[in-house]
Amino acid sequence: MADELALLERVQRKVLWLSAFMVHHANARRASADTTKVGGHQASSASVVSLLTALYGKALRTDDLVAVKAHAAPAFYALQYLRGRLPMEALAGLRQFGGLQAYPSRRKNPELVELSTGSMGLGAVQATFCALGAQYLVDHFGTRPPGRIIVMVGDAELDEGNVWEALAEEAVARLGRVLWIVDVNRQALDRIVPDARTRQLGRMFAACGWRVAELRWGRRxxxxxxxxxxxxxxxxxxxxxxxxxxxxxxxxxxxxxxxxxxxxxxxxxxxxxxxxxxxxxxxxxxxxADTGGHDLALILEALAEAERERDRPTVILAHTIKGFGLPLAADPLNHTALLTETQIEELRAALGVAPGGEWDGFPPESEEAALLRRLPPLWAPPRPAA
Incomplete structure (x- = not known):
């Protein structure tokens, strides 16, 4: 059996490819009379491929609830596909009528999505107060303690004022089952995140009573x-x-x-x-370019440490690169940018994807597939009421 970390690296490469290709397919290859961009964020998805791979490839437990960063939906869908929860046709149908949404939608894709996160700042706060409600049920009615509430947000999303209003609530500082993972890629939709905000984040969370772990640089x-x-x-x-x-x-x-x-x-x-x-x-x-948010070993270590914390919430400030592994990495205009046909073909070759095998997952007999099969099942959220 290959080293688990090496297998996860290969899973990460597959997630990077699938998330970039499904957006490319939706916008450039799928037959359409309309040439308008239909959605999907390649750079923002690439920013968190390491973080999502560590979560969905190792760290998640069945009763964990995850609020996924909105712009990372394609990477989230890629991992659902690799874990057998989505067919290939669903990836190819990204942004088609009735298909997968550009952002995680509880209403449109309830079989996969635990919390809608498309409105910036709302998903993170909603998830955190879900944890508060769950703790109330434990304290007052003796219900079984819930799993973790895991929130993944971008650093620019923390500009939303309601986020800090929620974090300032005294009761939130006692929610030991809450974990936030902040994708510190230093870029917003239309600007570079101000230096002061990046440097203040850890102190701001600590002032609210959180345990802070920062993954600034990688092991190399x-x-x-x-x-x-x-x-x-x-x-x-x-x-x-x-x-x-x-x-x-x-x-x-x-x-x-x-x-x-x-x-x-x-x-x-x-x-x-x-x-x-x-x-x-x-x-x-x-x-x-060796940032901590793309070092799988450090990410897994930080996630394990966070799981042991039970008295207060934890935030992992994971420094990443927006567009990681793509030719538009760190480009100031990469938020809505799309890879060209030439670039997607170069990426396919660089990642070892065979021509005609663009949608392939891992063969059932492969070590990567065996690794994913051994994981505990993911929580299946109930369908919302009509």
Whole structure:
């Protein structure tokens, strides 16, 4: 049996492909007399493929309820397909009449969706107060304790004022079964998230009584930080504004080094230049993109720690890259951008998807399929009343 982490990496690659391709199919390949974009967010889905893979590929229990980030619906659908809860035809019917919605909809797709999240900020708050209601039933009527209430939101969604009004409620700070996962990709629909907000998030949650776990950098970068002189690289990356870091991710391989070692005064940081001297250009580009929200081992560790917390809610601030693994990664205009036909074909080849096998899941006899079959069943939400 292959290492579980390696299998999850392969599941993640499949989720990345399926989420990007179903949006491409809906907008560019499916026969239609209308060329208007029908919906789907490739970059926002890619941002959370690691987080969703860790949840649906390992961490979820049957009685857990999840409010999925609205713009990540295609990645959510891909995982439902891989876990046998959706047929291939459903993916191909994204945004068709009667088909899967661009955002998770409890009304339109009740067999899959536990909470509608399409209205920014409402799904997260609704889920949290569901936990409060469930705790009331436990305290006053002796009902069985519920599973966890897990909320996944983007960092820009936290601009909604009702979110902080809810978090300021004293009773919320006692909800130990609540877990929020914040997708800190530093980008909103039409702007880069302000630096102050990104740096304040942890303190704001802590002030509301939450346990805060931050996944800023991945294991490869952490290992580099731990080498002699590595603290210079850590300080350089930590001090970058959101705009500067996103630009760094878009640079060609050779330009990354120059941007890293250039000080604010225009002088070269000779010590940092020496530290990076043995690192090749391509390796350096990959290294600076090693964010904690795409490190499956760190994500699983953080989820396990959150599951052990029972006295207060937990938030995981997972730093990610919007458009992770796609050619539009970190592009400031990638929110509604769509891959071209050439780009989708290049992605297919890069991810090892055979021509004609665009909709394939994992063969039943594969180790990936066996891994997913061993997982506890997902909760099947009841259909809402008519």
């Amino acid at each position: 970068l952490r290992a580099r930080f731990a080498t002699p002189g590595g603290e210079r690289l850590e300080r350089r990356l930590d001090a970058m504004s959101n705009a500067e870091y996103l630009r760094l991710l878009r640079y060609g391989a050779g330009a990354v080094r120059k941007a890293l070692v250039a000080g604010a005064d225009g002088r070269t940081d000779a010590a940092l230049d020496r530290l990076l001297g043995a690192v090749g250009d391509d390796e350096l580009s990959a290294l600076v």
